[in-house]
Amino acid sequence: MSLEKRKDFLPYGLPCHDGDELKGVTEAIESNWWSRGPKVSEFEEKFASIVGAKYALAVNSCTAALHLALLSHGVGQGDEVITTPYTFCSTVNTIVHTGATPVFADIDPDTGLISPEEIEKKITPKTKGIIPVHYAGQACDMDKINGIAEKNGLFVVEDAAHAVCATYKGTPVGGGHNATAFSFYATKNLSTGEGGMLTSDDEEFISRARVMSLHGMSRNAWNRYSKGGSWRYEVQYAGHKYNMTDIAAALGLAQLDKLDAMQSLREEYAYIYGRAFEGVKGVEPLKISDMGRHAWHLYAIRIKSDELSIGRDEFARIMTEDYNIGISVHFIPVHLHPFYVNNYNTCRGQYPNAEKLFDEELSIPLYPAMTKDDVEYVAKAVREIAAQHAK
Numbered sequence: 001m002s003l004e005k006r007k008d009f010l011p012y013g014l015p016c017h018d019g020d021e022l023k024g025v026t027e028a029i030e031s032n033w034w035s036r037g038p039k040v041s042e043f044e045e046k047f048a049s050i051v052g053a054k055y056a057l058a059v060n061s062c063t064a065a066l067h068l069a070l071l072s073h074g075v076g077q078g079d080e081v082i083t084t085p086y087t088f089c090s091t092v093n094t095i096v097h098t099g100a101t102p103v104f105a106d107i108d109p110d111t112g113l114i115s116p117e118e119i120e121k122k123i124t125p126k127t128k129g130i131i132p133v134h135y136a137g138q139a140c141d142m143d144k145i146n147g148i149a150e151k152n153g154l155f156v157v158e159d160a161a162h163a164v165c166a167t168y169k170g171t172p173v174g175g176g177h178n179a180t181a182f183s184f185y186a187t188k189n190l191s192t193g194e195g196g197m198l199t200s201d202d203e204e205f206i207s208r209a210r211v212m213s214l215h216g217m218s219r220n221a222w223n224r225y226s227k228g229g230s231w232r233y234e235v236q237y238a239g240h241k242y243n244m245t246d247i248a249a250a251l252g253l254a255q256l257d258k259l260d261a262m263q264s265l266r267e268e269y270a271y272i273y274g275r276a277f278e279g280v281k282g283v284e285p286l287k288i289s290d291m292g293r294h295a296w297h298l299y300a301i302r303i304k305s306d307e308l309s310i311g312r313d314e315f316a317r318i319m320t321e322d323y324n325i326g327i328s329v330h331f332i333p334v335h336l337h338p339f340y341v342n343n344y345n346t347c348r349g350q351y352p353n354a355e356k357l358f359d360e361e362l363s364i365p366l367y368p369a370m371t372k373d374d375v376e377y378v379a380k381a382v383r384e385i386a387a388q389h390a391k
């Protein structure tokens with residue numbers, strides 16, 4: 001008997017909230033701190049303690065956090081920074097913003113994570129650093145990557161946009177030595193609408209980033225406008241306007257209180273999917289390593305066109321049009337976007353593992369605002385489509 005198709009559309013992603021977010025935002029508005037104020041400081045402290053980081057700087061996006069991290073490491077024209085083509089464009093765009101040249105290292109075909117062996121091949125005398133991306137919420141092989149960095153005198157900045165709550169060999173992502181950038185975009189595991197956080201164990205590194213996040217000014221408004229604060233400030237760099245607002249931090253604080261509960265649901269739902277897809281011809285979840293806790297930001301499956309009569313695109317169309325399920329694809333490899341093709345002469349064929357994963361990957365809904373019934377419906381739909389199109 002075939003699955004009864006749902007009438008209402010199941011969105012691909014939604015934020016998760018109850019009354020606490022509204023209460024927090026109302027408090028922030030009534031406190032009259034509408035820009036950076038005490039709630040941002042409280043959010044920085046609480047977030048740092050959750051990921052085990054010594055210092056944290058709250059900003060208005062993960063993109064800003066990545067850009068500030070590169071600037072604080074002194075990256076500029078003439079430098080090269082190695083990263084994965086299998087990421088959101090902003091990871092690579094921020095390298096371009098500093099004037100440095102992005103250099104791609106292909107991914108491990110099973111996990112979608114940047115390959116340490118490929119990183120090593122790309123090191124030149126101009127290389128300054130590496131940006132690994134914890135794709136889908138699973139940590140990269142950080143022992144190997146940190147080892148390569150140490151041997152070659154390079155910095156590592158971790159793109160942890162997907163990896164709030166992920167761990168690597170017992171250490172939370174963000175709690176180690178490397179500067180780490182988190183995203184609080186609307187669909188990420190913890191959201192402030194728009195927002196991000198940069199963590200580090202290096203006080204001077206974070207101070208430089210903090211100054212550059214607010215026009216390059218030596219004092220922030222929080223200090224200037226509080227009683228006893230001075231009106232005097234100095235511009236030390238032509239900085240940026242990347243600070244978080246107290247209204248956003250209020251959302252973040254409310255979300256931090258339910259982070260564990262939200263992550264447990266992600267884990268439970270990922271487990272249901274994993275069980276449902278065992279042995280299903282033509283559908284293969286990405287490989288999970290045993291090196292840590294997965295943050296389950298994405299549930300990524302491969303649609304194997306050699307085992308089915310349809311490819312990923314048709315599979316995705318059926319999911320959305322026939323079964324009323326929102327889907328996504330993560331990612332269009334960055335080297336295939338026109339800006340990179342036109343300015344860096346990149347083309348198809350250069351990073352075959354990233355290109356193959358892109359051709360096959362389908363992200364199915366996974367978020368705590370879904371019900372267990374929603375998850376079971378999606379799992380059944382995937383199994384049914386695969387069965388109906390098995391070769």
Ligand SMILES: *Cc1c(COP(=O)(O)O)cnc(C)c1O
Binds near residue numbers: 062183
């Ligand atoms: C979402 C995302 C970003 C950018 O995050 P913003 O907060 O929207 O700037 C960076 N890297 C990856 C891998 C992402 O998924």
